[in-house]
Amino acid sequence: SAVISQKPSRDICQRGTSLTIQCQVDSQVTMMFWYRQQPGQSLTLIATANQGSEATYESGFVIDKFPISRPNLTFSTLTVSNMSPEDSSIYLCSVPLAEDTQYFGPGTRLTVL
Amino acid sequence: GDSVTQMEGPVTLSEEAFLTINCTYTATGYPSLFWYVQYPGEGLQLLLKATKADDKGSNKGFEATYRKETTSFHLEKGSVQVSDSAVYFCAGGSTLGRLYFGRGTQLTVWP
Numbered sequence: 374s375a376v377i378s379q380k381p382s383r384d385i386c387q388r389g390t391s392l393t394i395q396c397q398v399d400s401q402v403t404m405m406f407w408y409r410q411q412p413g414q415s416l417t418l419i420a421t422a423n424q425g426s427e428a429t430y431e432s433g434f435v436i437d438k439f440p441i442s443r444p445n446l447t448f449s450t451l452t453v454s455n456m457s458p459e460d461s462s463i464y465l466c467s468v469p470l471a472e473d474t475q476y477f478g479p480g481t482r483l484t485v486l
Numbered sequence: 487g488d489s490v491t492q493m494e495g496p497v498t499l500s501e502e503a504f505l506t507i508n509c510t511y512t513a514t515g516y517p518s519l520f521w522y523v524q525y526p527g528e529g530l531q532l533l534l535k536a537t538k539a540d541d542k543g544s545n546k547g548f549e550a551t552y553r554k555e556t557t558s559f560h561l562e563k564g565s566v567q568v569s570d571s572a573v574y575f576c577a578g579g580s581t582l583g584r585l586y587f588g589r590g591t592q593l594t595v596w597p
Contacts, residue, residue: 404583415575415587416530465530469583474520479529 383482396466401446410463488513492588507561509576517578519559
């Protein structure tokens with residue numbers, strides 16, 4: 374199976390700042406997904422990152438808050454902008470490596486003070 | 487929209503006990519169904535999956551059968567071990583590759 378890495382693994386940030394999270398896959402994939410896991414909660418899909426086009430956002434998530442880049446088939450970034458304590462979560466990228474099967478990166482644990 | 491409803495925990499069992507974690511789905515079509523596991527301090531891992539009705543997914547002694555008539559995908563294991571302590575997530579998948587997750591069930595197994 375492919376190796377999926379994320380940077381940073383964790384960070385503590387101040388309110389009002391922004392953090393960019395990187396996701397790297399060791400094989401080329403058409404679609405990449407970004408999820409959020411709030412403390413004690415399940416995973417919620419933020420957006421689908423498509424190479425060569427704008428990301429597709431789920432209801433409740435907007436580009437101004439969570440801008441996404443997808444410059445090539447192995448890499449994507451998610452930025453959490455103008456952070457507040459409510460943004461404290463684990464952010465995960467995932468890629469489909471088999472039909473309807475997602476494999477997840479190790480996650481980025483974000484704490485906003 | 488499509489969703490899964492998962493038995494909430496926490497679930498606490500003694501080693502070698504039988505485990506069932508219930509999961510039902512609501513979908514307009516026939517989604518693929520998954521169980522993911524998150525061990526303490528680790529990332530999310532695929533445990534097993536089933537892509538069509540009557541399929542049985544199995545891995546590490548865990549099993550789940552895709553039952554269309556009851557729209558269920560219950561996770562079972564005949565004899566749990568301390569090392570099975572983790573959070574288990576039921577999930578459904580759309581044809582676009584997007585997943586929707588249940589709320590997760592915390593399992594603790596005592597020796």
